[in-house]
Amino acid sequence: VPHDQTLFEERHLCYISPLGKGNFGCVELCRYDPLGDNTGELVAVKKLQPNKGSNLEDFQKEVKMLSVLHCDYIVKYRGVCYSMGRLSMSLVMEYLPYGSLTGYVWTNRHNITTRRMLLFSSQICKGMEYLQMQRYVHRDLAARNILVANESLVKIADFGLTKVLPFDKEYYRLSQPGQSPLFWLAPECLNENKFSHKSDVWSFGIVLHELFSYCDNSINPKRLCLQEIGQNVQGTSLSMHLANMLASNWRLPAPPNCPLQVYSLMKDCWTYDFDKRPSFSDLSNRFMCFRDLIAG
Numbered sequence: 001v002p003h004d005q006t007l008f009e010e011r012h013l014c015y016i017s018p019l020g021k022g023n024f025g026c027v028e029l030c031r032y033d034p035l036g037d038n039t040g041e042l043v044a045v046k047k048l049q050p051n052k053g054s055n056l057e058d059f060q061k062e063v064k065m066l067s068v069l070h071c072d073y074i075v076k077y078r079g080v081c082y083s084m085g086r087l088s089m090s091l092v093m094e095y096l097p098y099g100s101l102t103g104y105v106w107t108n109r110h111n112i113t114t115r116r117m118l119l120f121s122s123q124i125c126k127g128m129e130y131l132q133m134q135r136y137v138h139r140d141l142a143a144r145n146i147l148v149a150n151e152s153l154v155k156i157a158d159f160g161l162t163k164v165l166p167f168d169k170e171y172y173r174l175s176q177p178g179q180s181p182l183f184w185l186a187p188e189c190l191n192e193n194k195f196s197h198k199s200d201v202w203s204f205g206i207v208l209h210e211l212f213s214y215c216d217n218s219i220n221p222k223r224l225c226l227q228e229i230g231q232n233v234q235g236t237s238l239s240m241h242l243a244n245m246l247a248s249n250w251r252l253p254a255p256p257n258c259p260l261q262v263y264s265l266m267k268d269c270w271t272y273d274f275d276k277r278p279s280f281s282d283l284s285n286r287f288m289c290f291r292d293l294i295a296g
């Protein structure tokens, strides 16, 4: 596929297998094979859920948002494929063969060094720094939404919940509680549906916790929070319980064998007051120093 090509003909898009369900639809592994000889490129095709009209606009917004992102640490947009005579469309992205970070880190937990975890962390941080420059708030930063391109490269993906900040405001207020998973959300998101670069920094801290826990499901953020809340979740909603815990300064415990400097950086991302949280560029600089400092 010539890389400037942004229009994929449906008849050459050969379905191979399902990849998963993301925000706004399912994603399938396909081969774009115009020569019909199986030499075509593997691509990830995100199909829009059918007959959800409103989603078509949002979907076209996601396509538009992705098409202008050019960063080594963000999944590459390849183009679109129209079907049913332009009534439906699919988003075509590069296919990353190693899959999502959660699966990769857990499967390879015995031979991923701290050094490589810090490399992945700094790449996610740089990808978020780039997004911030474009005034994009991801709103769903989580290890499951990071893809592994190869042993030493990860990329941010799944921009289904991403919002562009208005030119005159540094935060985005959702009209009603969104579908972001609670356990990755900053207090101001839980309490006021307020999303910003600084709430993405909070989620980035949660991603570090997942990463340095080797994405071990038995100690994932949801399970640790629910353990802390205990079984006595009466009337008060889960998000209220979580907001109260965070307000009384409860935070996720340090992952087993996590370097102290890394845990202290996570805690900085979880500063209650969003104005006092570090920015992604502050965090990038700190990772630069770490990688020399922490062996492994």
Ligand SMILES: CC(C)(Nc1nc(-c2c[nH]c3ncc(Cl)cc23)ncc1F)C(=O)NCC(F)(F)F
Binding pocket: 019, 020, 021, 022, 023, 026, 027, 028, 044, 075, 093, 094, 095, 096, 097, 098, 099, 100, 144, 145, 146, 147, 156, 157, 158
């Ligand atoms: C919904 C979907 C498909 N889920 C999965 N994608 C891939 C997966 C594996 N390789 C991929 N290459 C490109 C893309 Cl867009 C996805 C994959 N692998 C496993 C998934 F569950 C996805 O988009 N997840 C968000 C992402 F992981 F991408 F951040």
